[in-house]
Amino acid sequence: MQLYHATASPFARKVRVLVREKGLLDRVEEITVNPLADPAELHFVNPLGKVPALVLSDGTALFDSPVICEYLDTISGSPRFLPKEGEKRWQVLRMQALADGIMDSGVAMIYETRRPEAQRSPDWQQRRQSGILRSIRKLEDEAIQLAGPVNLGGIAVACALGYLDFRLPHIDWRKDHVHVATAYAALSALPGMQATLPS
Numbered sequence: 361m362q363l364y365h366a367t368a369s370p371f372a373r374k375v376r377v378l379v380r381e382k383g384l385l386d387r388v389e390e391i392t393v394n395p396l397a398d399p400a401e402l403h404f405v406n407p408l409g410k411v412p413a414l415v416l417s418d419g420t421a422l423f424d425s426p427v428i429c430e431y432l433d434t435i436s437g438s439p440r441f442l443p444k445e446g447e448k449r450w451q452v453l454r455m456q457a458l459a460d461g462i463m464d465s466g467v468a469m470i471y472e473t474r475r476p477e478a479q480r481s482p483d484w485q486q487r488r489q490s491g492i493l494r495s496i497r498k499l500e501d502e503a504i505q506l507a508g509p510v511n512l513g514g515i516a517v518a519c520a521l522g523y524l525d526f527r528l529p530h531i532d533w534r535k536d537h538v539h540v541a542t543a544y545a546a547l548s549a550l551p552g553m554q555a556t557l558p559s
C-alpha cells in the first residue's frame with residue numbers, strides 16, 4: 361500500500377501513528393507530498409487534492425483519514441483501535457470527530473495566515489479559535505474516555521493537540537485543561553507519536 365501524506369498534516373499523522381501502532385509499517389510505503397503545490401500524482405489518487413490518501417494493492421485509493429484508519433484497523437487483528445460494534449465504537453468515533461474538527465479549524469487558521477493580508481478575516485480566525493477551545497473544554501469534561509487502552513479517539517486527540525503545539529503555539533490549550541494535558545503527555549509517548557513528530 362502507498363500512503364500519500366505531508367509531514368505537517370495532523371490528519372496524515374493520525375494514519376501514520378496507527379500504521380505504526382498496528383505494526384503495519386512493512387506493508388505501507390509512505391510518500392511525502394505537498395498538497396498545496398497541487399501535485400498531479402496526489403490529484404490522481406484523491407481528486408479532492410488532500411492528504412492523507414491510501415492506495416491499496418488493487419489500485420483503489422481510500423480517503424479521508426477516518427476511512428483509512430478504519431480500513432487499517434480491520435486488515436490486521438489485535439490490538440483493535442476501533443471497536444467493531446457497541447457503545448464504545450460510537451464513543452471512539454465521536455472522540456475522533458471532535459479531534460478531527462479541532463484539526464480542521466487549526467488547519468483553516470494556518471491557511472488563512474497564508475492568504476494576502478487584505479483577504480484575511482480576524483473575526484473568522486477568532487471564531488475558529490473559540491471552537492477549538494470549546495472542544496478542548498469538552499475533552500476535559502470527558503477526559504476519562506482518554507484513559508485506559510489507547511484507541512483511535514485518543515490517537516486523533518493527540519494528533520490534534522500536537523498540531524496546535526506545532527503550528528498555533530499561542531493557543532494556550534493546557535490552561536484550565538489539566539486532564540487533557542495529562543492524557544496528551546501519556547499519548548505523546550507512544551512510539552508511533554514519537555516517530556511522526558510534525559516538521
Ligand SMILES: N[C@@H](CCC(=O)N[C@@H](CS)C(=O)NCC(=O)O)C(=O)O
Nearest residue numbers: 369370371395410411412424425426
Ligand atoms: N477530512 C480530511 C481532511 C484532510 C485535510 O484537510 N488535509 C489537508 C492537510 S492537513 C490538505 O491536504 N489540504 C490541502 C487542501 O486543502 O487543498 C481527512 O480527514 O483526511
